[in-house]
Amino acid sequence: MTSETQQTESVTTETETEPNDLRNLIEGARVVLWDFDGPVCRLFAGHSAERVARDLVDWLEGRGLHGLLDEPARESLDPHVVLRAVDRRHPGSDLVAELEERLTQEELKAAASARPTPYADPLVRTWTAVGARLAITTNNSPRVVKEYLTSRGLLPCFAPHLYGRTQELSYLKPHPHCVQRALNAMGAAPSTALMIGDTPSDFLAARAAGVPFLGYARNERKTKVLEEAGAEMIVGSLEPVLKAVREAGQA
Incomplete structure (x- = not known):
């Protein structure tokens, strides 16, 4: 089992987001919608x-x-x-x-061989502890999400709000369907939510649903494609997000 904060990959991208901007984004989020493969873990780290x-x-x-x-x-x-x-x-x-x-x-x-994204596990637990409600909004199978979260002891932080791929494949992101399902189920207004994603399709789905977006880019290539899609708030590591959530919880 990988340590929650162990750096399992080389993060070469510095945060593109000013601390105050990040703090403001986090303080406005009552509901946090996570893409799965990328922000939570590298699903195919050991299985190409x-x-x-x-x-x-x-x-x-x-x-x-x-x-x-x-x-x-x-x-x-x-x-x-x-x-x-x-x-x-x-x-x-x-x-x-x-x-x-x-x-x-x-x-x-x-x-079974997925790698936790550095700082993701403690960030999930901390955000839950300070009162935010979390959901998964992903193009992966919800069965896979449940399996992984259970293995990390994180399922209680999200369940029952796991919104993944269905038989209606036209609803995969960038369609906002899974984002809207999460908002509707949680009774949340888009402006009170925040989506964390690492691809243009995540950003476009969040934008279509009216949800503020925080990009996670573990390298310069991912940063570039997010910026080209229009994302403005991007971090190269979840560590500053964890720090901001902890500070907001102490305020």
Whole structure:
């Protein structure tokens, strides 16, 4: 088991957010919506997402369904791109359901070797302790989220608010569906919430739902793509967020 605050990766990006701006963002958040893979953990740290994507492509080709994927989808290193490409051709089909279940099984395997994002565990516990309500809003399977959070002892900080991938794949982020589900279930106004995410799709979903956004970027490449999407509040580590939450709780 990895120590909660152990640095499991090299964080090269300095915080792009001024301390006062971060404090103001945190103090306004009564509900915190977390993307899962990235801010909470690196799901595929020990189980390659690229290999999973290739396996899904190979599985389709083995069934004579090569034509369902265009070249960008076949060359994609993201299993969600493969899944969405098939769903666009055959939405709601048994084929899509079977492909989604194959991805879920791969995510469950990945959860066993997922690495906690540095400072995520204590941040989750601290935010809960000072009275915020937390939810997961993710494109991953909620079964996978539950498995991982249970292994870290964090499930009580989130349950029952785990909003992940459903059979309606058109609702994956950047569609705001999972964000809106969380807000509705928790009876929260968008302005009283905060979303933490590490991809443009997270930012776009939060913006569409009217929820303030805090970007987490563990390297310069992720910082750049978030900035290009329009995100303004970005941190390269969750450590300053943890510090700000602790200070706000003591105020």
